[in-house]
Structure formats: C-alpha cells, structure tokens
Amino acid sequence: MPSSENSSFEPLDLSRFFDQHPMLETERLTLRQITVADAEDVFAYGSDPEVTKYMIFPTHRTLADSIQWLQGVPGEFARKERMSFAITLKPDGKFIGSCGFHDISPKHHRLMMGYVLNRNYWGNGYMTEAVHELICFAFEEMSMHRVAATCDFDNVRSAAVMERCGMKLEGILRDFELRHGRFVTAKTYAILNGN
Amino acid sequence: MAAEIIPLDLSRIFEHFPVLETERLVLRELIGSDTEDLFAYYGDPSIKDYVSYSAFKSIDIARDEIGRIAEGFKAHKFVEFGVARKSDNRIVGVCTLHHISPDHHRMELGYGLARAYWGFGYMTEAVREVIRYAFEEMGIHRIEAECETGNIRSCRVAERCGMTLEVTRQENEINKGRFVSNHVYAIIRK
Numbered sequence: 001m002p003s004s005e006n007s008s009f010e011p012l013d014l015s016r017f018f019d020q021h022p023m024l025e026t027e028r029l030t031l032r033q034i035t036v037a038d039a040e041d042v043f044a045y046g047s048d049p050e051v052t053k054y055m056i057f058p059t060h061r062t063l064a065d066s067i068q069w070l071q072g073v074p075g076e077f078a079r080k081e082r083m084s085f086a087i088t089l090k091p092d093g094k095f096i097g098s099c100g101f102h103d104i105s106p107k108h109h110r111l112m113m114g115y116v117l118n119r120n121y122w123g124n125g126y127m128t129e130a131v132h133e134l135i136c137f138a139f140e141e142m143s144m145h146r147v148a149a150t151c152d153f154d155n156v157r158s159a160a161v162m163e164r165c166g167m168k169l170e171g172i173l174r175d176f177e178l179r180h181g182r183f184v185t186a187k188t189y190a191i192l193n194g195n
Numbered sequence: 196m197a198a199e200i201i202p203l204d205l206s207r208i209f210e211h212f213p214v215l216e217t218e219r220l221v222l223r224e225l226i227g228s229d230t231e232d233l234f235a236y237y238g239d240p241s242i243k244d245y246v247s248y249s250a251f252k253s254i255d256i257a258r259d260e261i262g263r264i265a266e267g268f269k270a271h272k273f274v275e276f277g278v279a280r281k282s283d284n285r286i287v288g289v290c291t292l293h294h295i296s297p298d299h300h301r302m303e304l305g306y307g308l309a310r311a312y313w314g315f316g317y318m319t320e321a322v323r324e325v326i327r328y329a330f331e332e333m334g335i336h337r338i339e340a341e342c343e344t345g346n347i348r349s350c351r352v353a354e355r356c357g358m359t360l361e362v363t364r365q366e367n368e369i370n371k372g373r374f375v376s377n378h379v380y381a382i383i384r385k
Contacts, residue, residue, distance in 0.1 A: 009369045108247070108368045145374060146366055171362025175337050175383050178299045181199030183336065188362055 012106040012143055018080050024137055026129045031085040034073060034098055038086050041095035042066040045118040054155040055116060056177060080104060087130050096121040099130050110146035111138060122157065128164045135165055139193040148190040162189040203297040203334050209271045217324045220317060222276035222290060225261045229277055232286035233257045236309040245346040247370040278321045287312040290321050292329065300336035302329060306352065313348065322356045330384045337383050344376045353380035
C-alpha cells in the first residue's frame with residue numbers, strides 16, 4: 001500500500017475534510033454524507049434486533065429514534081468528532097447501511113471506525129468493500145497512521161470484515177460494554193499505514 | 196433469572212470530593228498550597244519519557260491545573276486525587292479516575308508519581324485503594340489503565356494491583372517525535 005504519510009509528527013490539519021463532507025466511491029458503492037432524509041432506511045436496520053444485538057445503540061422502536069440520531073450527526077461533524085457516511089448501492093443510490101469515523105485524533109494521527117449493514121444485504125462483501133475504502137481514505141487522504149475498530153466478541157461477521165481488510169486483532173476487552181442489560185466482551189482491531 | 200443491569204447513578208460520588216486513606220497515604224482534593232508539590236510532578240521535563248503531554252513550563256500552570264481539576268470534578272467529568280504522604284502531607288503524585296461511563300459501569304485510571312518518590316510502593320498502595328473504592332463504593336464493574344509499552348514501572352503498578360494486560364495498541368500515540376505503543380490493562384469486579 002502506498003504511504004502518503006506526513007514525515008512530520010506534528011498534529012494533522014484535517015480542516016478540509018470538515019469544510020465539505022467527503023464522498024467516497026468503490027466499484028459497487030457510493031459513501032456519501034448521511035442526512036435526516038435517510039431516516040426510514042436507518043430505521044430499517046436500527047429496528048432489526050438481529051442487527052442491533054451487536055450495536056452499542058438500543059434497538060430503534062420508532063422512526064423518531066432514527067431521526068433523533070440523524071439530527072445529532074451534523075453537530076458531531078461540525079465539532080470534528082465524527083464523520084458519518086451513508087452506504088449506497090450504485091447506480092440507483094439504494095441505502096444499505098452506514099459507516100464512519102469517530103475518536104478522530106489529529107494529535108496522534110489516528111481514528112476509529114464503525115459500520116452497520118441492513119441484514120438484507122449481508123453476505124455480498126459490501127461492508128468489506130466499504131471498510132477497505134474507509135481505511136484507504138484515512139491513510140491516503142487524511143494522512144492517518146492508525147485506524148482501529150472494535151466489535152463484539154461473538155460478532156463473527158464484523159471480525160471477518162476487519163480481517164479481510166488486513167486489520168490485526170490487538171486484544172480482548174472483557175465486559176467492555178453494558179448492552180441490553182448484560183456485559184459484553186469486545187475484540188479490538190487495528191491497521192497501521194504502510195503495513 | 197438475574198435482574199437486568201442498569202446504568203449507574205454516580206451523582207452521590209460527586210457531592211463531596213472523596214477522601215481515601217491507606218497505611219501511608221491520603222488521597223484527597225488538591226488545594227492551592229499543593230501547587231509546588233504538583234509542579235514537582237507535572238513540571239519534570241522527564242515526564243515526556245512516559246506520557247505524550249508536555250511538562251508544565253511554569254508553576255503558574257500547576258496553579259491553573261488545580262483549578263481545572265476542581266472544575267472537572269464539579270462537572271462530574273473526572274476525579275483527580277492528590278496522593279499525599281501522611282507523614283508530611285506532601286503531594287507525591289496524582290491518581291485520576293477519568294472516562295467514567297455510568298452507562299457501561301466502567302472507567303479509566305491514570306496515575307503519576309514525582310520522580311523523588313519512585314521505588315517505595317506508594318503508587319501501588321494508592322491504586323489498590325482507588326480500585327477498591329471504584330468497585331465497592333462507586334459500583335464500577337471494569338477499570339482500565341493505559342500506559343506506554345516502555346513504561347515498565349507503570350505496567351508493574353497495574354500488574355501488582357491485579358490488572359491484566361488485555362490489549363497492546365500498536366503505534367497508538369505520538370510522543371517525542373515517534374510513534375509509541377500502549378498497553379491496556381484492566382480489572383473486572385468479581
């Protein structure tokens with residue numbers, strides 16, 4: 001993988017990525033800014049217990065839960081805290097999931113990544129394609145050095161996405177999150193620029 | 196079936212700054228008269244050997260820090276204890292509860308000891324007490340501590356306090372113009 005990493009260890013200037021929301025493209029997908037107009041599609045996966053059992057957020061009960069999350073997204077972006085993408089299929093733009101960056105640290109040249117896919121689209125390699133693109137964008141455009149992500153210990157599909165994208169398992173965080181009334185253990189993965 | 200676990204209510208913890216006591220130490224709120232002692236820790240340029248933030252350049256910054264610590268407590272954000280030696284009431288270091296998550300019953304622990312006090316087991320004594328406090332009085336379930344992989348002394352404190360190495364985050368931080376890796380230790384309430 002080509003490394004366009006800064007030779008400098010100074011904090012990264014990421015302002016241009018937050019002036020205008022980036023749009024990413026892969027062979028089959030477009031990753032664009034997510035908006036409130038996506039609420040029904042977000043609700044489609046957010047209300048599916050098979051999907052949310054591995055997610056940190058509670059299962060959406062009504063469309064209002066999805067709208068509430070989406071309304072918070074522009075503020076997170078303005079504060080440079082998060083960058084949230086809608087994952088859409090080419091060529092018709094069908095919304096199939098979301099992904100993005102959080103815990104973005106210009107000081108340490110690192111960020112974290114998260115992703116979720118509507119169950120109807122599992123098993124087609126879409127998420128691997130999206131995550132691979134996110135990693136490339138973080139390294140090549142944003143000059144990040146490190147991309148990390150966690151998933152539930154028993155979320156085999158999510159772990160497989162990260163492994164297919166070249167991420168390495170760095171360890172296990174025991175009882176890391178309280179979810180639906182019980183503690184769940186997480187796996188944590190990372191990939192470094194140039195590896 | 197076991198009752199469902201719900202988020203913690205920690206408001207009681209933040210009503211008054213807690214005071215913890217061990218055989219040789221008192222963990223308490225930092226006050227203005229601790230400024231010089233605090234500067235001995237935060238102002239030591241060799242602090243960069245182990246942490247990615249810079250040493251305080253003047254004692255005024257240490258004074259401001261005491262204010263920042265008080266604000267952090269008032270905002271329920273973090274609890275930074277001054278670790279005072281009982282024999283002379285000198286502040287030997289700090290011990291901080293941060294990233295406190297009532298939702299997930301977990302928190303992170305940070306600690307640092309002024310160089311003059313290394314090698315007496317003070318920090319191990321302080322951290323053991325803080326872990327007891329977090330588990331028994333706060334109801335915390337999981338405590339994490341992160342340190343540079345090269346910071347052997349800090350790693351040993353975590354290990355002596357019963358914490359387990361769970362993760363090594365490769366090249367996770369920039370310190371002194373290079374990438375350094377971090378060990379993540381954790382202990383779970385039994």
